[in-house]
Amino acid sequence: MITLALSKGRIFDETLPLLEAAGIALRDDPETSRKLILATTCRDLRVIIVRASDVPTYVQYGAADLGVAGKDVLDEHGGQGLYQPLDLKIARCRMMVAAPRDFDYEHAARQGARLRVATKYVQTAREHFAAKGVHVDLIKLYGSMELAPLTGLADAIVDLVSTGRTLRANNLKAVEEIGVVSARLIVNQAALKLKRGVIQPLLDAFARATA
Numbered sequence: 009m010i011t012l013a014l015s016k017g018r019i020f021d022e023t024l025p026l027l028e029a030a031g032i033a034l035r036d037d038p039e040t041s042r043k044l045i046l047a048t049t050c051r052d053l054r055v056i057i058v059r060a061s062d063v064p065t066y067v068q069y070g071a072a073d074l075g076v077a078g079k080d081v082l083d084e085h086g087g088q089g090l091y092q093p094l095d096l097k098i099a100r101c102r103m104m105v106a107a108p109r110d111f112d113y114e115h116a117a118r119q120g121a122r123l124r125v126a127t128k129y130v131q132t133a134r135e136h137f138a139a140k141g142v143h144v145d146l147i148k149l150y151g152s153m154e155l156a157p158l159t160g161l162a163d164a165i166v167d168l169v170s171t172g173r174t175l176r177a178n179n180l181k182a183v184e185e186i187g188v189v190s191a192r193l194i195v196n197q198a199a200l201k202l203k204r205g206v207i208q209p210l211l212d213a214f215a216r217a218t219a
């Protein structure tokens with residue numbers, strides 16, 4: 009038996025077609041059944057539902073053999089113990105610095121001003137601003153980052169952006185791109201050696217489906 013860790017929402021929704029391409033369907037619907045362990049039509053594969061940021065942890069410790077996680081989440085986690093064979097090219101977005109529409113970010117950064125930046129992605133933000141030589145105080149948040157500049161908690165945020173609609177609705181604008189993000193397949197390194205017979209065909213099917 010192998011275990012695939014997925015998170016609810018876009019990762020789950022966009023991984024289903026890849027499983028289908030591998031001839032695998034789910035026997036339970038996580039939206040209606042409250043189960044966290046889902047059986048599939050493949051005897052050898054089950055799916056577990058975890059928080060997006062917990063997927064690398066489950067795979068790192070071998071509690072799941074495989075998982076699907078955003079590059080954003082993997083960069084924060086660090087990727088220890090994980091083999092990353094495939095960019096699934098799903099759940100695509102961009103990691104951006106955003107600020108209020110009337111805030112001159114470029115100017116403030118150039119002046120060497122100390123900026124307060126709120127984000128869920130503290131590691132990514134720290135590396136980005138250090139590389140640019142911009143001085144920042146980072147404030148860790150767990151959600152609704154857009155609210156931080158509107159309430160005076162921060163000058164800017166680091167967050168994922170896809171359409172930019174949420175930014176616009178909150179009078180914010182993207183001021184700098186940190187990088188593009190998509191979901192990756194991750195595999196526990198020991199599991200890949202011990203269960204290659206079951207895991208490799210799945211990797212091959214995913215690779216064909218995303219090519």
Ligand code: ADP
Pocket residue numbers: 015016017018019059060061077078079080081099100101168169170171189190191
């Ligand atoms: P959560 O809010 O619990 O982290 P999401 O479904 O919002 O769950 O995000 C899961 C993953 O989907 C993120 O880690 C990221 O890789 C990706 N993602 C997040 N926001 C977006 C977005 N706006 N567009 C596309 N992909 C996104």
Ligand code: MG
Pocket residue numbers: none
């Ligand atoms: Mg979200």
